[in-house]
Amino acid sequence: MIKYIGSKRALIPWIVKTVSRIDQVTPLRRVVDLFSGSARVGHALKAQGFYVIANDHNAYAHVLAQALIGADARAYPRSKIQPVLERLAALKPKAGWFTQTYCVKARYFQPRNGARIEAIREAIEEYRADPTLRAILLTSLLLAADKVDSTTGVQMAYLKRWAPRAWNELQLAYPPLLPGPGEAHLSDALEAAGALEGDLFYLDPPYNSHSYLGNYHVWETLVRFDSPTTYGVAQKRSDVRERKSPFNSKKEARFALERLLARIKAPHLVLSFSDEGFFRPEEIEALLGGWGFVVRLCRTHRRYVGARIGIYNPQGVKVGRVSHTQNREFLFVASQKRAVASALAEEEPTAKLAPGR
Numbered sequence: 001m002i003k004y005i006g007s008k009r010a011l012i013p014w015i016v017k018t019v020s021r022i023d024q025v026t027p028l029r030r031v032v033d034l035f036s037g038s039a040r041v042g043h044a045l046k047a048q049g050f051y052v053i054a055n056d057h058n059a060y061a062h063v064l065a066q067a068l069i070g071a072d073a074r075a076y077p078r079s080k081i082q083p084v085l086e087r088l089a090a091l092k093p094k095a096g097w098f099t100q101t102y103c104v105k106a107r108y109f110q111p112r113n114g115a116r117i118e119a120i121r122e123a124i125e126e127y128r129a130d131p132t133l134r135a136i137l138l139t140s141l142l143l144a145a146d147k148v149d150s151t152t153g154v155q156m157a158y159l160k161r162w163a164p165r166a167w168n169e170l171q172l173a174y175p176p177l178l179p180g181p182g183e184a185h186l187s188d189a190l191e192a193a194g195a196l197e198g199d200l201f202y203l204d205p206p207y208n209s210h211s212y213l214g215n216y217h218v219w220e221t222l223v224r225f226d227s228p229t230t231y232g233v234a235q236k237r238s239d240v241r242e243r244k245s246p247f248n249s250k251k252e253a254r255f256a257l258e259r260l261l262a263r264i265k266a267p268h269l270v271l272s273f274s275d276e277g278f279f280r281p282e283e284i285e286a287l288l289g290g291w292g293f294v295v296r297l298c299r300t301h302r303r304y305v306g307a308r309i310g311i312y313n314p315q316g317v318k319v320g321r322v323s324h325t326q327n328r329e330f331l332f333v334a335s336q337k338r339a340v341a342s343a344l345a346e347e348e349p350t351a352k353l354a355p356g357r
Helices: 009-025 040-047 061-070 078-089 097-105 110-125 131-146 189-196 217-224 253-263 280-287 305-308 340-345
Strands: 032-033 051-056 183-186 200-203 269-274 293-302 326-335 350-352
Touching: 009 040, 009 269, 009 293, 009 326, 009 340, 032 040, 032 293, 040 051, 040 350, 051 061, 051 189, 051 253, 061 131, 061 183, 078 110, 078 131, 078 326, 097 217, 110 131, 131 217, 189 253, 253 280, 269 280, 269 305, 280 293, 280 326, 293 340, 326 340, 340 350
Parallel strands: 032 051, 032 200, 051 183, 200 269
Antiparallel strands: 269 326, 293 326, 293 350
């Protein structure tokens, strides 16, 4: 999941380059990341000097954004955080509900690491008087747990045999905090789109029926620490069935995207999408056409590890075959200034400039 920099980390320089190129044509200051997820894009943009406003409706994503985008490293330096992390790391393991659910009933972590995760998570609540510090500590724990899990990157399932990294010891580390301010919001994207303002919006909505909550349900539970009812072999949170996004519905996604675009208050936007999504590129261009001048950029990208391994049933028997190992990732840039789209189209050999409005 997180890999804090995420499974699509190879695409981040491309996204940052695209936003930076827009900034060269027309200066940008505030960038809104409306579906911030693991905060990897917002973090990279903050590192380039942009003021980033991150939003997501999942608790784990909000915590990551609080730390990686909202926190100022000058106020929370390593010298202040490291002693707290060392205290937490030294705690006696505590095997309870989390360990039983995600290490015994399901096998996301080795029980010894699960018990340490559980003890540390419980102790982090002692720091809730400082929400930013709490978020930094939780981010350290999420990143540490992510390095010892036994999955292919998402939590729709765990591996039949323990992944090699699952045998490693959990190690807390100072998160990659950056100097300077930023914002982290916890809200539904459709609501936030009309409330937040920036010079550019970056949109990375769900593109098919796989929900981010379902993909990363263990992280959601670790942050909420609410011992939810669970279901299935994967021990997913029961609210995975209830907290549905219209972007995960082929029937509702188009209307949701239309509503989203109508509410955005910005002269520029960058929309990330995949050819494995509900829409064809031409459909997205048509939706953006009334919003601004549009350019389509394209990159070939390796599919996530699970897709390349194949399809297995709960007994570990392979029941399907891999249809393809690569897909196309798109960036659609819509700008109220034709010069922005033209500049991008001239520099990218794969670019396609649509007429716009």
